[in-house]
Amino acid sequence: MKWYRQLHWQIILGMVLGLIFGIIAAKFQWSEFANDWIVPFGDIFMNLLKLIAVPLVLTSLVAGVASLSDFKKLSRMGGKTIGLYIATTAVAVTIGLLVVNVIKPGEKLPEKTREELKAQHQSTASSKSETAEIVGERGPLQPLIDMVPDNFFGSASSNSNMLQLVFVSLLIGIALVQVNQEQRRPVLSLFEGLQAVVIKLVNMIMLMAPLGVFALITKTITTLAVDDSGQTDLSQVAEILGALGYYCIAVIIGFALHIGLVYLGLLRLLTPVKVGQFFKAIAPAQLLAFSTSSSGATLPVTMRQCREKLGTSKETTSFVLPLGATINMDGTALYQAVAAVFIAQATGMSLDMTAQLTIILTAVMASIGTAAVPGAGIIMLVIILEAVGIPGEGVALILGVDRILDMLRTTTNVTGDAAVCTIIANSENQLNPGGNPDRPRNRRPNQRRRRPQNKSAGENQNQPKEGPTESNHPRRKPGNRRPGSQNRRPGNQGKPPSQAD
Numbered sequence: 263m264k265w266y267r268q269l270h271w272q273i274i275l276g277m278v279l280g281l282i283f284g285i286i287a288a289k290f291q292w293s294e295f296a297n298d299w300i301v302p303f304g305d306i307f308m309n310l311l312k313l314i315a316v317p318l319v320l321t322s323l324v325a326g327v328a329s330l331s332d333f334k335k336l337s338r339m340g341g342k343t344i345g346l347y348i349a350t351t352a353v354a355v356t357i358g359l360l361v362v363n364v365i366k367p368g369e370k371l372p373e374k375t376r377e378e379l380k381a382q383h384q385s386t387a388s389s390k391s392e393t394a395e396i397v398g399e400r401g402p403l404q405p406l407i408d409m410v411p412d413n414f415f416g417s418a419s420s421n422s423n424m425l426q427l428v429f430v431s432l433l434i435g436i437a438l439v440q441v442n443q444e445q446r447r448p449v450l451s452l453f454e455g456l457q458a459v460v461i462k463l464v465n466m467i468m469l470m471a472p473l474g475v476f477a478l479i480t481k482t483i484t485t486l487a488v489d490d491s492g493q494t495d496l497s498q499v500a501e502i503l504g505a506l507g508y509y510c511i512a513v514i515i516g517f518a519l520h521i522g523l524v525y526l527g528l529l530r531l532l533t534p535v536k537v538g539q540f541f542k543a544i545a546p547a548q549l550l551a552f553s554t555s556s557s558g559a560t561l562p563v564t565m566r567q568c569r570e571k572l573g574t575s576k577e578t579t580s581f582v583l584p585l586g587a588t589i590n591m592d593g594t595a596l597y598q599a600v601a602a603v604f605i606a607q608a609t610g611m612s613l614d615m616t617a618q619l620t621i622i623l624t625a626v627m628a629s630i631g632t633a634a635v636p637g638a639g640i641i642m643l644v645i646i647l648e649a650v651g652i653p654g655e656g657v658a659l660i661l662g663v664d665r666i667l668d669m670l671r672t673t674t675n676v677t678g679d680a681a682v683c684t685i686i687a688n689s690e691n692q693l694n695p696g697g698n699p700d701r702p703r704n705r706r707p708n709q710r711r712r713r714p715q716n717k718s719a720g721e722n723q724n725q726p727k728e729g730p731t732e733s734n735h736p737r738r739k740p741g742n743r744r745p746g747s748q749n750r751r752p753g754n755q756g757k758p759p760s761q762a763d
Contacts, residue, residue, distance in 0.1 A: 269468065270545040276472035277479050277553060284483025293484045301481045307474025310467045311559035314460060318562055319584045320431050321457040326580025327435025329448045336439060339690060342693050343582050346682050347590040348626065354520050355625045359618055361516045367508035368607025371659075394670035424558060428588045457580070464562035471546075475553040482665055506663050509604050512669050516762045517674045525681040534690040534695050535572065543571030544680045551676040555668040560676050561587045568680055573694030574687040582686050586679035593674030595625040596644045597667055597700045605647065605656035617650040655757040 265271050322711045327336060409429050411417035417426035438446050529535055541548075547564040551557060557564075565583050568574045574582075586710040604620055606613050614619075624646045644657055660667075 264715040269471065270549055272472040273475050273546060273549040273553070276475035277549065278427065280476040280479030281483060283476070284480045287480065287484055296480050296484050301484075302477070303470075304475075304477030304481055307467075307470050307477070308554060308556075308559060310470070311556070311562070312552065313564050314463055314467060314562055315424070315558050316427060317456070318460050318464070318565075319424065319427055319587070320418070320609060321453050321460055322565065322580040323428060323584045324435045324438070325450065325453040325457050326577050326584075327432060328438035328446065328453070329580070333436070333439050335690075336436065337611075339578070339581060339686060342689065343585060343682065343686055345587070346685065347586060347678075348680070350524055350678060351590065351592050351595050351626050352622065353524055354516075355599045355622045356597040357520050358513075358516045358596035359525075359603065359621065361519070362512050362600040362603040362607075365508060365512045365515070365609055367506075367512045368609075370605045371506075371608050424588050428585065433582075444594070461562070461566065464566060468563060471550060475550070475674050478553045485665070506660065509600070510663055510667065511603070512599050513597055516600055516672065517593060517670055520592060520596060521674060521677055528685055529681055532685050533693065534692075535684055535688075536757045539695070540681070540684070541574065543567050544677065547676050547680065548673050551672045552669045555665070555672045555674050557587050557591075557675045557679065560672070564676055564679055568683050572680070572684055574683050575690075575692035575694075578687040578690060578692050579683060582681055586682060587675075590678050590682065591675055592678045593671030594642070596674070597671045598625045598646050599721035601643055601657075602646050602650065602652065603661055605659055606650075606652050608659055609656055611652060613650060620650050621646060665727045 266275075283300070284296070287293055365454055409425050411423065411426040411430065414430055417423040417430065438449060470537050526540075529537070529540060544564070544567050547560055547567050550563050554560060561583060564587075568583065569576065569579045597619055602625075603613060603618070625642075633680040647653070647656060684693065
């Protein structure tokens with residue numbers, strides 16, 4: 263396939279063209295034209311991805327869990343998946359704290375810049391703080407109550423209730439595993455058929471991906487370039503990035519370390535997948551995650567790439583990835599840790615070891631309940647700030663660059679989902695590194711299938727088989743060879759074996 267027909271190259275082209283057009287639109291005051299005629303295509307693309315998210319999670323999780331057909335296998339795979347997700351999230355928060363304490367980006371902001379950033383985003387920060395205050399007043403077990411819906415159709419009506427949908431899907435799948443085969447087969451066939459239809463819809467929606475990404479990047483650039491008076495000013499982007507440059511650098515370094523050390527290290531140790539093969543396989547999902555800032559919207563592409571390019575089995579992909587899109591928020595947790603310490607440094611507050619341990623625990627628990635939609639991490643960040651005694655209004659310092667970092671942390675989340683899916687598939691002997699679903703699992707590309715040897719224990723191993731073979735052919739037995747026929751080479755004809763050259 264030629265390069266320009268490959269999805270990830272088309273998405274890259276859309277991103278580059280969107281960046282160029284966004285800068286041109288900001289420079290020549292074309293923001294109104296872009297909002298009227300370009301941005302709507304990005305909104306349409308996002309709506310299509312959100313449209314398919316609920317049926318995809320429902321059908322994939324039910325079919326994935328029910329296809330395991332063994333409750334012990336289900337509990338084993340579920341335990342490994344959730345344990346690995348939580349462990350990588352804790353490591354991500356720790357890496358974020360180490361990086362931000364070494365770089366100390368908050369101490370590099372001048373006082374004037376802090377006040378300007380606070381004033382610029384004060385209204386947005388206040389609304390986020392009010393929402394976080396409502397969330398923070400809940401009891402310690404309220405997240406468990408929120409996870410169990412009282413109306414299935416109500417939870418399926420909004421993507422923000424994805425955790426409830428995951429719970430219901432897992433419950434249905436576990437119930438299907440425990441019923442008898444005759445009753446389970448038609449229901450499982452129904453969900454598998456619906457899943458095939460949803461996957462086909464995903465392939466149809468992805469035809470619009472390059473145009474959608476172009477519109478989304480254009481919207482991001484033109485939005486950042488609007489100042490307080492509503493005028494388009496391209497220098498606004500440069501000033502914000504310059505003022506918060508060290509903070510952005512700290513977050514990006516944390517993402518790079520987590521992907522390079524944790525994800526790639528686990529892949530090298532626990533799977534036969536090569537680094538280049540892994541990134542080439544998930545590149546379309548990473549690029550789509552970067553442009554949409556939603557791991558839930560990227561889930562269909564992530565599942566397709568893992569299944570077709572990395573060779574993870576259908577049941578592993580259907581179980582691990584929808585679960586990861588809900589509870590695996592490594593990039594979000596790392597970002598929240600860096601942001602909390604950055605705000606504390608910028609406001610002159612010091613955080614002791616106890617406060618930073620509180621950040622780790624709160625960030626891990628908050629990341630599990632964070633919705634897989636753009637901007638949801640800010641509300642969780644306010645909760646973390648309140649937990650360590652930092653005023654929630656401090657988020658106004660970072661809202662100017664939140665959209666850009668949201669793209670990067672979503673990319674990290676999607677990378678983690680694919681890495682964990684590959685690891686779990688290999689541990690369950692359901693990984694085919696070649697990426698062809700029709701090939702046997704875990705077999706090297708050049709490894710040949712051994713022919714079965716149907717020999718009983720009492721059978722004479724030297725007994726000749728029926729029909730002429732290499733060993734029982736009458737002309738090839740040692741006793742039937744003509745004299746002087748051994749070691750025949752040019753020049754040796756007629757010589758005894760002892761005199762042959």
